[in-house]
Amino acid sequence: MIDFISNEELMLKVDSVLEAHGYSEFKLLSILLQVQEIIPGNFIPEEISKYISKRISVPLSKTYEVITFFEALSTHPKGKxxxxxxxxxxxxxxxxxxxxxxxxxxxxxxxxxxxxxxxxxxxxxxxxxxxxxxxxxxxxxxxxxxxxxxxxxxxxxxxxxxxx
Ligand code: FES
Missing domain, CATH: 3.40.30.10 (Glutaredoxin)
Incomplete structure (x- = not known):
């Protein structure tokens, strides 16, 4: 597993998505969809879920609830x-x-x-x-x-x- 948090370039991209959404908890779905697009494997790794939850002050359980509810989101790597x-x-x-x-x-x-x-x-x-x-x-x-x-x-x- 890649250590996403130490991948500076990726984290800068995640931060820019968060910033573009005003760090708003109400934009959680849109944030997750955009972040997923920039992650190789087109999924939301655990580390990233935790990071997003922390930055927009949303409980991790809520973030997982959104990821598991929407078919377009995934916690596992997907094919090309x-x-x-x-x-x-x-x-x-x-x-x-x-x-x-x-x-x-x-x-x-x-x-x-x-x-x-x-x-x-x-x-x-x-x-x-x-x-x-x-x-x-x-x-x-x-x-x-x-x-x-x-x-x-x-x-x-x-x-x-x-x-x-
Ligand atoms: S029921 Fe509409 S595309 Fe399958």
């Missing part, structure tokens, strides 16, 4: 490629489970896990507005819809090529 599969009602009716299994098989992981090469993280998400093309997944910020089992391998391989 985040695959989010929607399990909201329309995607459920349109059998998202039929595409989930081939995704898990292709990546060799289950929902909530990161692939061994650190490239992919697979997560559930709620509706992101692509109901008309469900079942749908979002990969980083790109939406893929009308999914079938056969499309999955090609989609995942296209990201492998981009990020490897």
């Amino acid at each position: 490629i985040l695959i989010q599969i929607c399990k909201s009602p329309v995607c459920t009716v349109n059998k998202y489970k039929d595409v989930l299994e081939p995704i898990e098989n292709e990546l060799g992981i289950s929902v909530g896990e990161t692939s061994e090469d650190g490239l992919f993280t697979l997560q559930y998400t709620s509706c992101f507005g692509a109901c008309d093309i469900s079942p749908a997944i979002r990969i980083n910020d790109e939406v893929h819809g009308n999914l079938t089992k056969d499309k999955i391998k090609d989609i995942i391989n296209s990201y492998r090529r981009k990020f490897q």
Whole structure:
């Protein structure tokens, strides 16, 4: 584990996020989202949670509550490629489970896990507005819809090529 607190450059960035939000406890979610973006692995390590809580005078339990409530936040490192599969009602009716299994098989992981090469993280998400093309997944910020089992391998391989 990297000693984040001794990583001066990173801490300066965290401080600038805190400053931009006026060290306001009411901006906790926005602070966490922005801080997560600047941390390699796209997550909020324990040391950083403690640091943020201290600087904006919020109990650590409250910070963890926010991190665990919002799907976009994580206490564990995530892959460079985040695959989010929607399990909201329309995607459920349109059998998202039929595409989930081939995704898990292709990546060799289950929902909530990161692939061994650190490239992919697979997560559930709620509706992101692509109901008309469900079942749908979002990969980083790109939406893929009308999914079938056969499309999955090609989609995942296209990201492998981009990020490897
Ligand atoms: S229900 Fe899945 S994108 Fe809307």
